[in-house]
Amino acid sequence: MSELLLPPEHRYxxxxxxxxxxxxxxxxxxxxxxxxxxxxxxxxxxxxxxxxRILDAEPTIGYIHRAFEKIAENRPFYQITPLxxxxxxxxxxxxxxxxxxxxxxxxxxxxxxxxxxxRVIVMELARITDHLICNxxxxxxxxxxxxxxxxxxxxxxxxxxxxxxxxxxxxxxMGRIGGFERDWSPEAFRKLDVFLEEFPVAWxxxxxxxxxxxxxxxxxxxxxxxxxxxAMAYGFTGPNLRATGVxxxxxxxxxxxSYEDFDFKVPVGKSGDTYDRFCVRNAEVxxxxxxxxxxxxxxxxxxxxxxxxxxxYLPPKEDVYHNMESLIYHFKxxxxxxxxxxxxxxxxxxxxxxxLGFYLVTDGSRTPYRLHFRRPCFIYxxxxxxxxxxxxxxxxxxxxxxxxxxxxxxxx
Amino acid sequence: xxxENTAIQEKLAATFGEDVFNFQEERDIFSFEINxxxxxxxxxxxxxxxxxxxxxxxxxxxxxxxxxxxxxQFAIVYHMHNWxxxxxxxxxxxxxxxxxxxxxxxxxxxxxxxxxxxxxxxFGVNFVGHPQLKRILNMDEMISFPMRKEFPxxxxxxxxxxDRFFGRTVDNC
Amino acid sequence: MSDSKINMVAPPEGVxxxxxxxxxxxxxxxxxxxxxxxxxxxxxxxCGIEFMATMASHYDLARFGSERVSFSPRQADxxxxxxxxxxxxxxxxxxxxxxxxxxxxxxxxxxxxSSGGIFDTYSVLQGIDKVIPVDVYVPGCPPRPEQIVDGxxxxxxxxxxxxxxxxxxxxxxxxLASYNIK
Numbered sequence: 001m002s003e004l005l006l007p008p009e010h011r012y013x014x015x016x017x018x019x020x021x022x023x024x025x026x027x028x029x030x031x032x033x034x035x036x037x038x039x040x041x042x043x044x045x046x047x048x049x050x051x052x053r054i055l056d057a058e059p060t061i062g063y064i065h066r067a068f069e070k071i072a073e074n075r076p077f078y079q080i081t082p083l084x085x086x087x088x089x090x091x092x093x094x095x096x097x098x099x100x101x102x103x104x105x106x107x108x109x110x111x112x113x114x115x116x117x118x119r120v121i122v123m124e125l126a127r128i129t130d131h132l133i134c135n136x137x138x139x140x141x142x143x144x145x146x147x148x149x150x151x152x153x154x155x156x157x158x159x160x161x162x163x164x165x166x167x168x169x170x171x172x173x174m175g176r177i178g179g180f181e182r183d184w185s186p187e188a189f190r191k192l193d194v195f196l197e198e199f200p201v202a203w204x205x206x207x208x209x210x211x212x213x214x215x216x217x218x219x220x221x222x223x224x225x226x227x228x229x230x231a232m233a234y235g236f237t238g239p240n241l242r243a244t245g246v247x248x249x250x251x252x253x254x255x256x257x258s259y260e261d262f263d264f265k266v267p268v269g270k271s272g273d274t275y276d277r278f279c280v281r282n283a284e285v286x287x288x289x290x291x292x293x294x295x296x297x298x299x300x301x302x303x304x305x306x307x308x309x310x311x312x313y314l315p316p317k318e319d320v321y322h323n324m325e326s327l328i329y330h331f332k333x334x335x336x337x338x339x340x341x342x343x344x345x346x347x348x349x350x351x352x353x354x355x356l357g358f359y360l361v362t363d364g365s366r367t368p369y370r371l372h373f374r375r376p377c378f379i380y381x382x383x384x385x386x387x388x389x390x391x392x393x394x395x396x397x398x399x400x401x402x403x404x405x406x407x408x409x410x411x412x
Numbered sequence: 413x414x415x416e417n418t419a420i421q422e423k424l425a426a427t428f429g430e431d432v433f434n435f436q437e438e439r440d441i442f443s444f445e446i447n448x449x450x451x452x453x454x455x456x457x458x459x460x461x462x463x464x465x466x467x468x469x470x471x472x473x474x475x476x477x478x479x480x481x482x483x484x485q486f487a488i489v490y491h492m493h494n495w496x497x498x499x500x501x502x503x504x505x506x507x508x509x510x511x512x513x514x515x516x517x518x519x520x521x522x523x524x525x526x527x528x529x530x531x532x533x534x535f536g537v538n539f540v541g542h543p544q545l546k547r548i549l550n551m552d553e554m555i556s557f558p559m560r561k562e563f564p565x566x567x568x569x570x571x572x573x574x575d576r577f578f579g580r581t582v583d584n585c
Numbered sequence: 586m587s588d589s590k591i592n593m594v595a596p597p598e599g600v601x602x603x604x605x606x607x608x609x610x611x612x613x614x615x616x617x618x619x620x621x622x623x624x625x626x627x628x629x630x631x632c633g634i635e636f637m638a639t640m641a642s643h644y645d646l647a648r649f650g651s652e653r654v655s656f657s658p659r660q661a662d663x664x665x666x667x668x669x670x671x672x673x674x675x676x677x678x679x680x681x682x683x684x685x686x687x688x689x690x691x692x693x694x695x696x697x698x699s700s701g702g703i704f705d706t707y708s709v710l711q712g713i714d715k716v717i718p719v720d721v722y723v724p725g726c727p728p729r730p731e732q733i734v735d736g737x738x739x740x741x742x743x744x745x746x747x748x749x750x751x752x753x754x755x756x757x758x759x760x761l762a763s764y765n766i767k
Contacts, residue, residue: 062547062548062551105439230522235469235470235521235522235523253498343438346491348470357470357471359491369475378526379527381526382523383522
């Protein structure tokens, strides 16, 4: 059977042969992916199996490589946000805001407090939806479909808030240099209030379904554990690292967008196993909710939603039609006539899965000279073969979904 | 007591002398260039020195500068982070454009394994000593290194676009 | 039954008499096929998340006879390709299509699957119709769940009106031959 899958010179073929000669135990090869329904994304793993135990794994990625970095070199700065949307599509607003903040750092734009708070709200909403998908899908993979159906309704509610803010549901393309493209409508705030009232009840119930559930605990405790040292060596960041007990969070280490104004805890786990990753994400959702409430409370008066930077901020359309100055600015921005400093910038934000970094090299033209995304998924997914070694096949699926590997971010 | 730029600079200059140069604070990150031959030694030193403790490799990527002189056409950029002092540094190593080659650091940082493979895939930089240097994102059959500036972005196989209007010249892949 | 909210599918055109109903075989087969399309979600990226929303409680694709999501190509009628298909992925998509048994239909969900979308790059296949025949295209990046549901309903119309002989017709064989699918 294995000859069909692998060429005879493959190292697994050799291992199988040796093992067969040694004690007559026939190891087998299993191809997991790239279209396996349980992998939530397209990655291939060729597994060397002894019965149901995984001895070794060989991952292949790149099935959804879309050349973001090459496209970015050919697009003006403001046309790169749609690319960042599609990178981690479970939490696109974080990516959008991260990209705008990189540009603001490059251009030296000071964002007004109110716009910063609005950004914090939308980023925390995105974090909630990201963790919500990850944890509910982990539930599906352990056999509990109810949780998914239950909390997915609230993802729709968040989508409705996004729609009020920017008009799109999933790939939001939200914001501008210096703030937002328009002020949030009263309806957006009303929907946010409703969400803040209803969601905690549902999330509490979701937690109750899982946290003390015998089956869930049996499936996840001590499954796919990784030590803190190993996790740091593999470049883990975000909830997966925090589950191992390291409290590194970009929001605390290098506060951006006024995160220093808010009081929140960085939840950490202990053993770095699947259950800890689940619990850390759960706890982070509560922290995110608390940050959103604080931001709403502290929200400065007024309706300032963007910085006064006419060189970079597109003027309102009606002004462009009736006002000479606005027309000139509009023309200059669209045609790339505004000066851009020559610099190298690295800006990290805490994405849904960890430190999402933008390394931008400019040469003074309207497009980046080089834009590199530090994608957390890409970096920590390399630990996956090691994490599933010795585990059962069914555990491999659970570990993968608890790592929350997003294919779009993995392959860029 | 925060880790000062000057302290890092003095320490590196004392150990590696001429191999580390061009120190500057670029925006909010302290950055410098290194001699590409010494990359593994310098990064290992930065990681293990009890004062510097840059124990986390944040990022590794390549940049192509086709307009530079031939011995400086590619840059490998390392971002390292010291979580204890919350200090980031950026290290640049310039390498030859005709035969891009640099030593691997995958024995220092496990996480650099795939990042080096990605850089090889995009730029064709040969990481000497890498355990498994092959393409990671693109197909194995591909012959071009797509992120080099001379290769076009677009797919050559598209028939519904008129090439004259889109500046497409040669087939890529 | 008068207070039931269940909408039954209207019977096809035919002759009704005392204890019998005569109609065309085509119509009956089409009706049965159209209202029990088993989807095979081939989700690769962003559109897959919107498909999850389509399947979940709010939009509920099950209302249209697609309750059972079939992850095995052998038991699926409707291949929903959602998301970017890269050149590396194209042979796999084709293999999945070849594994499906006739009759089979394909919906290209989203701009990427329909035309490559914004990713006009060296690594992305510029529309899945380069490798497999497509019946319905759903535009949008990503399309809203309503649009996906609309695409499925459009496909149902196609299925209803399809002749039972279509799959053995020379035109269809020619179409498959043009894609080099046996």
